[in-house]
Amino acid sequence: MTFLDMLRHAERQNRSLLCVGLDPDPAKFPDRFKGDASRIYDFCAAIVEATADTAIAFKPQIAYFAAHRAEEQLERLMAHMRAVAPQVPVILDAKRGDIGSTAEQYAIEAFERYGADAVTLSPFMGFDSVQPYLKHHGKGAFLLCRTSNPGGDDLQNQHLAFTEGTPRVYEHIARLAQGPWNLNGQLGLVVGATYPDEIERVREIAPTLPLLIPGVGAQGGDAVATVRAGWRQKDGQTTGPIIVNSSRAILYASGGDDFAEAARREALRTRDLLEAAKG
Numbered sequence: 001m002t003f004l005d006m007l008r009h010a011e012r013q014n015r016s017l018l019c020v021g022l023d024p025d026p027a028k029f030p031d032r033f034k035g036d037a038s039r040i041y042d043f044c045a046a047i048v049e050a051t052a053d054t055a056i057a058f059k060p061q062i063a064y065f066a067a068h069r070a071e072e073q074l075e076r077l078m079a080h081m082r083a084v085a086p087q088v089p090v091i092l093d094a095k096r097g098d099i100g101s102t103a104e105q106y107a108i109e110a111f112e113r114y115g116a117d118a119v120t121l122s123p124f125m126g127f128d129s130v131q132p133y134l135k136h137h138g139k140g141a142f143l144l145c146r147t148s149n150p151g152g153d154d155l156q157n158q159h160l161a162f163t164e165g166t167p168r169v170y171e172h173i174a175r176l177a178q179g180p181w182n183l184n185g186q187l188g189l190v191v192g193a194t195y196p197d198e199i200e201r202v203r204e205i206a207p208t209l210p211l212l213i214p215g216v217g218a219q220g221g222d223a224v225a226t227v228r229a230g231w232r233q234k235d236g237q238t239t240g241p242i243i244v245n246s247s248r249a250i251l252y253a254s255g256g257d258d259f260a261e262a263a264r265r266e267a268l269r270t271r272d273l274l275e276a277a278k279g
């Protein structure tokens with residue numbers, strides 16, 4: 001199954017637009033294993049088991065593993081997600097971007113070493129830095145477009161020609177991704193839930209691309225406004241898929257031994273909020 005097929009399937013089966021983000025920080029683990037980086041796998045595996053039927057996708061953020069020399073735990077976790085939730089696609093949040101020859105190695109890392117179904121990329125270095133990922137047929141690649149952080153304005157919200165009336169950088173990225181760069185229909189875009197107006201604008205430019213939308217939960221993005229701005233359907237079928245990520249609000253819903261149960265409750269609450277916003 002391609003990434004897009006898995007996405008459609010998981011949205012239907014789990015009735016969900018929620019992506020459960022896996023950003024394991026040992027300093028925030030429950031007291032029983034607080035500070036112990038060797039328990040990253042155990043912590044994440046418990047979260048995955050508790051939320052597998054609530055999610056359209058999982059999104060491990062690679063920095064939280066690499067920072068603790070826990071790449072081997074990430075490999076085990078990827079295999080575990082495949083076993084526990086084979087229907088739920090996994091987006092490796094790596095935000096890679098480099099010249100073509102190096103990008104080829106990053107693509108092998110994401111899709112072969114870790115077995116991810118999709119990856120996040122920076123488009124800053126241009127199409128030849130994205131193309132190597134598209135050789136992995138059926139895999140997805142999400143380009144950073146209008147990110148959730150305030151600093152996203154510094155570049156993404158600037159006009160291309162420093163003149164009012166010319167497209168903004170994020171609009172140009174959306175056009176490229178919907179059009180000439182999307183050779184095999186594998187591209188999607190990252191747009192922050194903290195900027196619903198820009199989600200709507202991106203949706204106008206890129207009506208059919210999957211949008212990965214981080215920023216609800218800990219960053220305070222509006223879940224309902226996000227769905228209204230980005231999710232589209234026709235004849236009962238989703239035409240513009242969205243994947244709304246929440247990480248810390250789910251992972252650290254409780255600091256106690258009931259962390260997995262609390263994560264499930266928060267995931268269900270967020271999933272239901274997103275579903276209700278479909279109207």
Ligand SMILES: O=c1ccn([C@@H]2O[C@H](COP(=O)(O)O)[C@@H](O)[C@H]2O)c(=O)[nH]1
Nearest residue numbers: 061147148192214217218219246247248
């Ligand atoms: O624009 C972006 C792109 C990626 N992220 C990532 O998503 C999660 C958000 O975590 P929360 O705890 O839900 O805030 C994290 O992995 C970021 O690296 C983003 O926030 N914004």
